[in-house]
Amino acid sequence: MTDRPESSSEARSAESAAGAGPVPAGTQSDNGRTTGPGTAPAATGAEATRPSVDTPPVFEIEKLTVRYGGKLAVHDVSFDITEKRITALIGASGCGKSTFIRSLNRMNDLIPSATVEGSVRYHGQNLYASEVDAVQVRKRIGMVFQKPNPFPKSIYDNIAFGPKVLGMDGDMDEIVESALRRGALWDEVKDRLKTNAFGMSGGQQQRLCIARALATNPDVILMDEPCSALDPISTGKIEDLMLELREAYSIVIVTHNMQQAARVSDMTAFFTVELDADGKQRTGRMVEFDGTEKMFTNPGDPRTEAYVTGKVG
Numbered sequence: 001m002t003d004r005p006e007s008s009s010e011a012r013s014a015e016s017a018a019g020a021g022p023v024p025a026g027t028q029s030d031n032g033r034t035t036g037p038g039t040a041p042a043a044t045g046a047e048a049t050r051p052s053v054d055t056p057p058v059f060e061i062e063k064l065t066v067r068y069g070g071k072l073a074v075h076d077v078s079f080d081i082t083e084k085r086i087t088a089l090i091g092a093s094g095c096g097k098s099t100f101i102r103s104l105n106r107m108n109d110l111i112p113s114a115t116v117e118g119s120v121r122y123h124g125q126n127l128y129a130s131e132v133d134a135v136q137v138r139k140r141i142g143m144v145f146q147k148p149n150p151f152p153k154s155i156y157d158n159i160a161f162g163p164k165v166l167g168m169d170g171d172m173d174e175i176v177e178s179a180l181r182r183g184a185l186w187d188e189v190k191d192r193l194k195t196n197a198f199g200m201s202g203g204q205q206q207r208l209c210i211a212r213a214l215a216t217n218p219d220v221i222l223m224d225e226p227c228s229a230l231d232p233i234s235t236g237k238i239e240d241l242m243l244e245l246r247e248a249y250s251i252v253i254v255t256h257n258m259q260q261a262a263r264v265s266d267m268t269a270f271f272t273v274e275l276d277a278d279g280k281q282r283t284g285r286m287v288e289f290d291g292t293e294k295m296f297t298n299p300g301d302p303r304t305e306a307y308v309t310g311k312v313g
Helices: 009-018 098-104 135-141 155-166 172-182 202-214 232-245 257-262 292-297 302-308
Strands: 057-068 071-082 086-090 114-122 142-143 220-224 248-256 267-273 282-291
Touching: 057 098, 071 098, 071 114, 071 172, 071 248, 086 098, 086 257, 098 282, 114 142, 135 142, 135 292, 142 202, 155 172, 155 202, 155 232, 172 202, 172 220, 202 220, 202 232, 232 257, 257 292, 267 292, 282 292, 282 302, 292 302
Parallel strands: 071 282, 086 248, 086 267, 142 220, 220 248
Antiparallel strands: 057 071, 057 114, 267 282
């Protein structure tokens, strides 16, 4: 495995820009959980039901547990994330959504005190196997952060940074234009590519960060509250972009905006916080995972219903 990069803002963003077959339908996996077509009651934690889907999984998560300094942050999470779908992670602050999503492309490796247990399989490959290069993982699984974080460079150089670092072949002008087009930004910036990215609006900066992630041709895009710092118009543009990108990419989004989850996602996972006996240690757990429409209209767990109806926050 290669040396881990320093967790500076630029290195972190550069890495995120740089990024066994499923059990037969209608059978049970080796842990006894139902997979494939058919309905099953919603369950909790490690026994969470894998809902009916018509696309293969891009991630298979089994009993994922993350600790910081030995203290549990997320415990015993298991479910599948399917290809070319938008999967939303919802739940109150501190329930482990961001910790979980960072586990999908090994961003938690950059935190010295973090330890990860369980299994995260990406197209059947264990992402945490000793022979897996974390930088290559982040090339295939890009990430967009909560606040826009463009580099203090031109618009052009922001997009070109990842491909140059990775030594990608091809005409750089074409790579930059293609990424900006996929990020729904080309028409707005094509005449000022050499100007500093800090001169863009907040919404444009976030779309630039999405385009920067797309420049390395990832398979998956992780988004950690990508619209939390944006105005409603910019949020709408990001949501429209996500729906377009879903045709070619698998997207996982953390959001506190339940209306946003309902608008854009196909699948939803609800996380909650559990306190220890002393009421001091907070641990995140996944309560329920299912199709978004079902989660918001007929959830299988009363804790999910209480959250999506606003009875608890």
